[in-house]
Amino acid sequence: MNNKSKFGSFVSKNMILVFLVVLCAVFGILNHNFFSSVNLINLLQQMCVNALLASGLSFAIILGGIDIAVGSEMAVAGVLAALGCKWWHNNVHELTYMAALLILLLVAVICGLVMGLVIGYLIAFHDLLPMICTLAFQTIFRGLAYIISGGGPVTGLPTTFALLGAKRLFVVPGFPNGLLPTSVIFTVIVVLAMHLLLTKTVFGRHVFAAGSNRNVAHLAGINVRKVTVLCHILCAVTACCAGVVTASKLQNGQPNIGESYEMYAIASCVLGGTSLTGGRGSVARAMFGVAVIAVINNGLNLLNVNAYWQKVVIGAIIILAVVLDMWQQRKEKAA
């Protein structure tokens, strides 16, 4: 009895997980390829970029803010990573896997640091509204990406550049290209780090405190401005990670990547129960949201649903999931 009620409360607290299982079951029944190992690996790989974006965006949203420039941040980092690797390959040394890894990571971190710092500084010290501030940077960074790349994609990169995006490890029988995508490993490491940062550290606690009540946080000795800047840096760094992964996957640096990806990332956070008014949320649960969106995309692809209809269906399912979640919460509050 006790076990059953425990299970019941777990289910009601994790409706999104139930939703995910149901979705998988439906697609599995409709198309037997859905549960094939090839497709599941594809699915994981397709989740990476959105997972990276959502993990950092969670910090900005829990703080009560938002960053809708993440897609443009991706493009800047992607272009710079491609340029960096190309320069290294042509001028310094042949691009080894190690060099590629270092350059990609370095670009992601430095790029994210600078862009996050600028955004965070303006929001924290000049009281710009996060939505407006990042709306402006959405076009600024997009423009910069085109300027840096010279208007078109940065091409002519060695195959080693694909390290973080397209390469797979563990070549086993039946998987000539390898079993485990490096992008998945990289994403898991980053997301796990972000999750621990949010749940286990003083900084994470301060994010929740500042997000649920700025005044209380300030009076408890928390430097709310510093927390704000750090959150935006984290958000931009993860976005840049997503950018270098995407460039690496495409094997070139395109300035147009990531357009409208912020919407998927925000939707993932919301599906995972993160409150847009701040104070409540979880990186781990945002990953369920990421999975739901990826599964819908992937499943509809397998069913040959046309891409335009996919957009409509995704939007509708997000609304459905959020309504279900709110209904659930209301029930909990009443109880």
Place this chain on the structure above:
Amino acid sequence: MEPCLQVKNISKVFPGVKALTDMSIDFYPGEAHALVGENGAGKSTLIKIIAAVYTATEGEIYLDGKKCEFKSPKEALDAGIAVIQQELSIAPDLTVAQNMYLGCEPHHGIRLDYRQMEKDAKQVLDSMNLDIDVKAYCRDLNAAQQQMVEIAKVVAKNARVVILDEPTSSLSEKEINALFDQIRKMKADNVAVIYVTHRMKELFTICDRVTIMRDGCKVAEKLTSESNEQEIVASMIGRSNLTDYYNRHAHPIGEEVFRVEHLSIDKKVEDVSFHLNKGEILGFYGLVGAGRTETMEAIFGATKMDSGVMYLHGNEVTFSKPAAAIASKVGFVTEDRRRTGLLLEKPISENIGLPSLPAHAHHGIVNIRWEEEISKEYKEKLDIKTPSISTITSTLSGGNQQKIILAKWLAADSEVLILDEPTRGIDVNAKSEFYALMYDFVENGGSIIMISSEMPEIIGIADRVYVMREGKISGELMADELSESSLIERASITSEAASA
């Protein structure tokens, strides 16, 4: 006389809790009927049932002998039952007139008739002898004026039953008198007034009848003319011994620990100097807006001071931000629990641990074990009534929430505590407990600065009092000099108010 509102055998059951049991009260037109009781006694629940926010599990309500079956607060309001909430529900960006007619705007088709609205609003305000511009934006009004707009809103709707839920908690003496004048007018107009309060003095000034509630039951109903404060408080808390309510007793007072000199804040505070001794409970009395809160916020580093010097244990200190004050073991219990005191949607333990997290962390990792232990410790020590320390803070009563804020600063090892209206909106029993905790704190070497607008409290517990008036210190009184008249004389702006 026929009662205009009858509550008959009302019971309300929430999952797991019986909030009201078999409650029956008659409310008469032209009479102010007080509802008193500790927090959790069921006053709010009863009000919400009358106003149709909740539906009763059992029982009925009759308005003029007719059974009420309201489905929403709007229907109750249309029938003439209006509630003035404890927290003001004025829309700051609308004008006075727009607020007064919110939801029932005069209109022709889809076109709003602003001229009519403003004319009507002015008429209502005039009838109340209020000099408030109907075109003024409510954000430009002070708290007392906003309260008057709330009342005007009710008057404009010709409400038959008006419920006031602790209306005076943010008003000064003079403003309270103005409020009482309005209530007397309503009584003269045969309105049934239901008045929820914690303040005994008000009850005897304005109410004709009082219903005392405890644990969801009606304990007694009395005419105020035939009762007294002792009797009412005794039946509220269910015990007869009140001599130790403030629990004032001699306690050692030591050397000076904290001194402020010439503190000024532009247009708000001017040249404030005072000192605090070890083991002392130092009162700060004044009207709302006298600059007491602003002074303390600046001392704590929450806001900037323009000039001023502070000495802690004889050494000059500056607190440029709250973190610096906290590091020097100064704590600040703010006057507004919801806005500046607590993370309401978070568990109790996270609130108690909040200011001390960095001090107890290892390499930036939250020390959850410490947080749980300290929370359990203070749950016991302060007798916080909660099933568990992981309970969400918003679900607790005001008195228990206040204890959590105190626990948070005790857990941060505070030596000097600034308490801003620490017993606002908490019930008699919780107040008494809170005073005992304050004594515990000073007897263990702490020192307290207490801002309070409640004179009985200041007189009952402070060892020494500074009175502030219009941003300046207007007097310093020792415990034996404290009286209502000595306080009012120094706090009031005009001589007229001093004699009131």
